[in-house]
Amino acid sequence: MADMTALTQLCPPPDQAMNIHWETVEANLGMPLPQDYRQLADRYGPGVFNDYLHVYHPHGVTEYVNLTGPMPGRIRAQLRKDYEQGTHPVPYDPETLFACAGTDNGEYLFWITDPAADPDRWRIAVNQARGPGWFTYDGTLTAFLTAVLGGQIQVPLFPAGIVEASARFEPARPQLWKPGPFPVTRPVDTRSIRSWARAHGYDVPSRGRVPLEAREAWERRKPKD
Incomplete structure (x- = not known):
């Protein structure tokens, strides 16, 4: 509770807390969750800290920030591949790493789920977006x-x-969805997005995920741009 008090004093949360059914969430994940995370997710809801850190949430508005969605599994699969092939030095057994947050630059935050039965003792690991660092x-x-x-x-x-x-x-905005008809769209050329974003003053890496701010600005651009 002391950790949560310190965070809320530093960074005021939204006025209304959530009421998450944690038994269902943990049953879907097949593992217990740290008490501090439960408090964090209940008190803040889905959203982003300092326009950079996205904590995965059971009610994440997209699959990319949903704790019970596909992202943690996809990330673990990539880590397992790196671990087995020696692509990048993964300092922990990938089976003990569970992605719990991400950044606009492409880093991931993990719970080191050891000991598995005592989540309140889990530590945090961060990997480098485009390199071997941890x-x-x-x-x-x-x-x-x-x-x-x-x-x-x-x-x-x-x-x-x-x-x-x-x-x-900043709380996340709900993503509204309506069933078809679905528009036909061409694949997005990320090279065009990066080129446009740099020309308009955005700091965009040459590889990896395009920062959300730059991507949204590109989507809002005028046709003449």
Whole structure:
């Protein structure tokens, strides 16, 4: 509870808390969850910290930020491949890593689920978006967020700019969906998005995921751009 108090004092949460059915969530995942994460997800809901850190949530508005969606499994499968083929040095057994958050730059945050039956003792690991680096934090996810957003620790894999302003949380907007007819669209050329974004002042990496801010700006662009 102390970790949650520190985070809410540093970064005010939305006015209304959620009421998540945790027994169902844990049954779907097939594993228990840390108490601090339950409090975090209930108190903040789905959204993003400092326009950068997206904590996966049972009610995530897209599959990319949904804790019970396909992303944790996909990420673990890639780690397992890297681990077995030696593509990148994975410092932990991939079977003990469960993705619980991601960043706009492409880093992933993991619970190190050891011991499996005692989730309140799980630590946090972060992998480099486009390289072999890893960072480990000996504490809960909530304590990690507080330490990073409060400038108490600096994760070498993160840009320094994420803590230049005061800590803030932006709730995610619900994604409305209507059944067909589905529009026919051409595949998006990410090279065009990167080129346009750089020309308009966005910091976009040459590889990996295009930052959400730049992608949304590209989608809102005027035809003459």
